[in-house]
Amino acid sequence: MAEIDLLFTPVSVPIRDDTHAVVASQRAHRMAAQLGFSPVEQTSLSTAILEIARNIVKYAGSGEMVLVALQDEGRVGIAVLACDDGPGIADVDLALKDGFTTGRGLGLGLPGARRLMDDFDIASALGRGTTVIMEKWKRT
């Protein structure tokens, strides 16, 4: 089992409305800047987080986001855990397709976030909720 170092105290942000989504996004942007991520990497991360947090507000009502700064064999990264206990996603593969929406959005939030991050996973169960786990690593 590989060992990963925790760089800062993890940041937990409750997500209850779009204001919280912006706060989570800004916190991540700042954390990325402190870790030396490039401006483009900072913006990619904060944009992905904004989309995932806005989905929590829109589809689940509320949830939580945790940001963790990591170091793995000299590489520095940020892991993001976004959890809600909302309705869940019936078909995750479909939800990840460009343009798929059950709301009035563009259906670009999830696929866009996936493209902006280095690692992206969704665990979801109908009636139980959705968890998105994603990572962004600083280019060396």
Ligand SMILES: Nc1ncnc2c1ncn2[C@@H]1O[C@H](COP(=O)(O)OP(=O)(O)OP(=O)(O)O)[C@@H](O)[C@H]1O
């Ligand atoms: N946390 C969630 N809980 C339940 N369903 C979700 C959640 N996040 C996404 N979904 C489902 O996945 C679909 C696709 O999400 P995505 O963010 O890609 O598009 P959108 O939110 O509909 O539009 P956009 O983000 O472009 O404004 C949503 O329409 C919704 O059905």
Ligand SMILES: [Mg+2]
């Ligand atoms: Mg969305």
